[in-house]
Amino acid sequence: MKRIQRLSPRLANQIAAGEVVERPANIVKELVENALDAQSSRIEIDAEQGGVKLLRIRDDGHGINKDDLALALSRHATSKITTLDDLEAVGSLGFRGEALASISSVSRLALTSRTPEAQQAWQVTAEGRDMEAQLAPAAHPAGTTVEVRDLFFNTPARRKFLRTEKTEFSHLEESFKRLALSRYDIGFSLRHNGRVIHQLRPAQRTVDREKRVASLLNPQFMDSAVHIETEAAGLRLQGWVGLPTFSRSQADMQYFFVNGRVVRDKLVAHAIKQAYRDVLYHGRHPAFVLYLWLDAKLVDVNVHPTKHEVRFRDGRLVHDFLFRALHRALAEVRPDAQLPSAD
Ligand code: ADP
Ligand code: MG
Numbered sequence: 099m100k101r102i103q104r105l106s107p108r109l110a111n112q113i114a115a116g117e118v119v120e121r122p123a124n125i126v127k128e129l130v131e132n133a134l135d136a137q138s139s140r141i142e143i144d145a146e147q148g149g150v151k152l153l154r155i156r157d158d159g160h161g162i163n164k165d166d167l168a169l170a171l172s173r174h175a176t177s178k179i180t181t182l183d184d185l186e187a188v189g190s191l192g193f194r195g196e197a198l199a200s201i202s203s204v205s206r207l208a209l210t211s212r213t214p215e216a217q218q219a220w221q222v223t224a225e226g227r228d229m230e231a232q233l234a235p236a237a238h239p240a241g242t243t244v245e246v247r248d249l250f251f252n253t254p255a256r257r258k259f260l261r262t263e264k265t266e267f268s269h270l271e272e273s274f275k276r277l278a279l280s281r282y283d284i285g286f287s288l289r290h291n292g293r294v295i296h297q298l299r300p301a302q303r304t305v306d307r308e309k310r311v312a313s314l315l316n317p318q319f320m321d322s323a324v325h326i327e328t329e330a331a332g333l334r335l336q337g338w339v340g341l342p343t344f345s346r347s348q349a350d351m352q353y354f355f356v357n358g359r360v361v362r363d364k365l366v367a368h369a370i371k372q373a374y375r376d377v378l379y380h381g382r383h384p385a386f387v388l389y390l391w392l393d394a395k396l397v398d399v400n401v402h403p404t405k406h407e408v409r410f411r412d413g414r415l416v417h418d419f420l421f422r423a424l425h426r427a428l429a430e431v432r433p434d435a436q437l438p439s440a441d
Contacts, residue, residue, distance in 0.1 A: 106227045111173055111203030112253060119200055121260060122149025122249060123269035128201065129244050130277045131191035133157035135178065136242065139300070140285040143274065147291070148266030150249050158241040161213040167222040168231030170209060173199040186395060191359065198244075203229065204256065205249045211242040271295065275314045276360040279353055279387060282307050311338065311387055315351055319344060319385055324431055326388070328423045331415060333392050335423050340385035341431055342377040351385035356397060358389075361408050366390075369417045373424035390420070 105113070118124055126143060133141045136159025146152040162170055169175040176195030179185055185193065201207055202224050212219035219238035224231050250257035260266060267290055278286045278298055288296040296314070301307045304325075312320040323338040340351070354366055374384045398409040410416045 107173070107229045108203050108227050111199045111229065114173065114196055115200035115204045116256075117200075118197065119204060121269055122153055122266050123273040125149070125153055125201055125246055125249070126155070126270055126273045127277065128192070128197035129153070129155040129246075130274075132197065132244075133159055133242065134277075134281060134284065135190045135192055136160050138241065138284065142287045142289075144289045145267065145270060145291075148260075148263035149270045150260055150263070150266060151247065153246040153249075154243060156241065156243040158239070161216070161240055161242055162209075162211040163213055164216065164220045164233070167209065167211065167220055167233060168224075171198050171202050171207070171222060171224045171229070171231055175199075188399065189394065199229075201246055204253050205251065206247040208245045209242070210236045210238045210245075212238045212240050214240040216240075276353060278314060279311065280355055280358050280360060282310060308338075315385070315387070319351065323385075324427050326423060326427050328426075330419055332396075333390065333416065333419045335388060335390050335420065337388035338386065339388065339424060339427055342374065342384070342428070344385055345378055345382035346385055347382065349383040352383070353387045355389045356399075356408050357391055357394060359399060359408075360406070362406050363408055365410065365413050365417050366420060369420035370424060373421050373428060377428055390416070392416075 118128065122145065126145075126149065130141055130143070133155060136157060138157035138159035140158050142154075142156045144152065144154040144156075166177070174195045176193055178190040178193045178195075179188060198207070198209065206223075208221055208223050210219055210221040219236045221234050221236035221238075222231050250260065270290075271288065274286070274288050274296065278284075278296070282301040285300050286296065286298045287294065298310055298313070299306075301310045308320050319340055320338070322341045322344040324341065325338055327336045328334070352370075354361055354363070354370075356363075370384065370386065378384060396411045398411075
């Protein structure tokens with residue numbers, strides 16, 4: 099009979115990484131969410147070879163204390179919650195304290211940070227089986243840079259599942275779009291192999307927000323979208339829905355955010371589908387960018403590690419609110435305003 103042994107820290111982290119790190123796009127999501135949680139105002143992303151060779155996420159947020167740097171890379175270490183009650187009304191995007199440990203176990207990761215008060219920056223890496231943290235002085239302005247090189251270099255079985263550079267980059271860019279659509283007050287940039295792909299200034303005014311949406315999605319979407327802003331029973335919905343005349347052959351332009359977090363939810367999808375039922379041809383999909391805001395206590399985001407799923411306390415209420423809001427908005431547009439479909 100085989101004896102029981104404790105997994106090495108690296109192996110335990112690699113197993114945990116299986117849940118959240120499938121490809122560079124997931125890493126971008128985790129690291130940009132960390133930058134957002136750190137109150138950054140500008141976030142720069144550099145990718146090489148679809149993000150597999152290199153991902154560099156640089157922010158101007160509050161940084162990490164030198165004494166906490168080693169902890170940041172270890173599993174179940176977070177500055178975002180301390181009690182189960184905190185989880186009930188979690189306001190930050192992260193809280194599991196797993197992303198950095200997971201990513202660092204399947205790549206060559208370096209975390210460099212400096213708090214505004216610190217005299218200088220420090221860099222931490224965690225190598226070997228025990229992932230013991232190594233600290234070294236570094237040069238960096240206030241804020242944080244995470245550099246992730248050679249994704250899955252040590253896990254060939256996982257590396258095999260990576261697709262072509264082009265495919266990986268398109269997933270990465272999709273991840274970027276969701277993040278950039280989640281916070282208009284933040285400046286974002288994305289570069290791939292040295293080329294600037296997106297450069298987005300903070301957008302406060304509605305016209306600037308619409309410009310951001312147009313540049314990320316498709317300029318035609320904005321030309322044929324209606325703006326929605328409505329509130330009822332503690333629920334608030336804001337955003338843009340594409341007119342039936344701007345329908346898609348795939349559900350590839352659908353962005354739904356709950357309290358600023360991008361979400362895929364059956365109930366939400368159903369409500370939207372119902373609202374478009376009478377105005378879209380069978381097999382066509384609507385395009386939309388929608389933001390739902392509600393009391394954090396009325397929605398559970400702790401359903402899955404990637405947090406793409408949510409659980410509403412009162413699903414019926416949310417469903418009916420969405421259906422009515424969209425149905426009304428679509429009914430108000432004149433059906434004779436025919437435009438060619440987008441694809
Ligand atoms: P979580 O986000 O769930 O707390 P992570 O592994 O993503 O877990 O990050 C661990 C901790 O490292 C965070 O709680 C935070 O304190 C710190 N951290 C990570 N990234 C940044 C960043 N860009 N700026 C400041 N602090 C960061
Ligand atoms: Mg995190």
